[in-house]
Amino acid sequence: MSRVLPTPVRGRLADDREILLFDTDTELGVDRRGLPLRPALPTTTVRRDPRTGDHVILAPARQERTYFPPRQMCPLCPDPEGLSSEIPAADYRVAVLENRFPSLDTPQVPYPADSQENSLRRERTGTGRCEVVCFSSDHDGSFAELPDDHARLMIDVWAQRTAELYSRDDIAEVFCFENRGTEIGVTLPHPHGQIYGYPFRTRRTRALLRTAAEYRAEHGADLFEALLAAEIADGTRVLVRTAHTTAFVPYAARWPVEVHILPNRHVRNLTELTDDEADDLARVYRTVLRAFDALYARPLPYIASWHQYRADAAEGYLHAELFSIRRSADKLKFLAGSESGRDAFVNDKTPETIAAELRAVL
Template sequence: MKKTVTTLADGRELIYYDSRDDAVRDAVDPRPLTPVVSRSEIRHDELTGDPVAIASHRQARTYQPPADACPLCPGRDGHESEIPAAEYEVVVFENRFPSLSGGLGRCEVVCFTDDHTASFADLTEEQARLVLDAWTDRTAELSALPDIEQVYCFENRGQEIGVTLPHSHGQIYAFPYVTPRTARMRGRLDEHRAATGRNLFDDVVARELADGERIVLETEHWIAFVPYAAHWPYEVHLYPRRRVPDLLALDEAARTEFAQVYLELLRRFDRLFGPDEPPTPYIAAWHQAPFTDARREDFGLHLELFTVRRASGKLKFLAGTESGMGAFMNDVRPEDAARRIREVAST
């Protein structure tokens, strides 16, 4: 992998990741941009203690532009873009409308391909591996910044999820705090250790392997299953068989096999509801150990992939119980979801 670091016209960092060592990235951003002025504020919910980022400048962010005005397409033929190169493989750049800014964390955009119409599932295994390498590199770089506690790599796919740019991309958030969901996992991990003397993540994976009914995919280095108490109609958790705390700790064998496994899962998601259904909206979320955690080696790196579509033409909305009380109600039995995900496996 070759990494080329440059800057955009307003001073934001842009990084090219190339599979070729001879790739030359010398395009200059021609736009007359002024430096971005944005400052987030982090407040805490007095009743729960949860942090909330206030980022009012994001109201002006680009929303569903036409294809010929896409800011993530290459900057060719006079097209003004966030990416000045005429073509690219994988690109990461600082978000122009960040949720976390002003010294309170950092937000980056990850472009998986320069093809405006392609999705992650359309990538080759080599392209998907390059994305994994980019995620890993950014995790290393961002975790070294002052006051960063957690690095979160994720993809939102589909307008139903709330995506504002249709071009295939993800994001990386470097949080100056441990996110509430991770903090709850951390607490459960400690409780389980105190009660049993064992690791919670290890026990979850062992139980799924022993039960077998919710397993959807197994390889030498990865295991994917629908969780026992899935929140979402179709939800898959992907774990490396060897527990590691973060992307940096994955060995080469697991990294090599990841692309095949992940692409298969994404392609199955697109076949869940039949050939006439539009592409399945989903969120794919990497859970990594906080870098400030003294016991971070106990944490189990995993990816959670889920969709808000519960049936053909029907979405799972977060209604009163979920949005108001955080009490999830799932319309699809996890064992039935797992069976369906196995049914649509590639042949």
């Protein structure tokens, strides 16, 4: 039922990080930069907050990361000479590479077990995987402007990475995401996203799965299937509804712009979609992103966050959460006391208003 995923061309960069090119006719060249080799032992650690059980990643080496390089030094533009960029090739469609400044190191030594010596101080090596995903070689492009077949390729690239990373037993959660816009803190303007393979389940995922399990125990049904059916029946917050995909503003939206996108058929992750479903999801995803950019006079800063689970997980429904911190043409929402101190969001806009504003620019 599911489709064939693309096979990347694989190579190594000067410091032995892995690079993958997808759907390419271009040869991968040699990275001639004199980069120092990565340390053999991971430099990142994960500590568990003894009060909340949340994990905190400590990655001090990231302070050195690239910060707004001049355009001709863009590390994500292709460079056939292999002298100035992360991608030693004449061109590419989609490139994936291990992050040079990772929050989680890929283990080159046996994975150490979680230390149980002291229940208050639990620390382990921060192994996992951090990847940069370059959506296109066009420095000035954006995901919303990708042609149909290129956006579909991106869905397949995320699926291929998800399958490969979930096959690793030291990775508990695969998170594909895009931060777009300087207002979000993006330091490289070239269109790109990231993938984190965490060695633990994040708090948000634990909360989602716990709520879904509680709903199943109480109602004998899947939470997300019920939620999708309820949104469709109600209709006031639905933005796009196609044969295979539905996009809506969630009932309890936390952000001044927020849209969730679900496939109509219950799947756990992007690898399980059929060809038609993957094409449709790519179209709806870009439709929503284009509406985002049409809201105000300038491109909307946004975060796109994909929720995916292993195929045999007891709970979980593939979905994308897209949201923005922009609350008006000239104002941003900051995470202040209630949000940062208590994780209790205050939204100045009702979800129904957000849906009406987005529908007006669809």
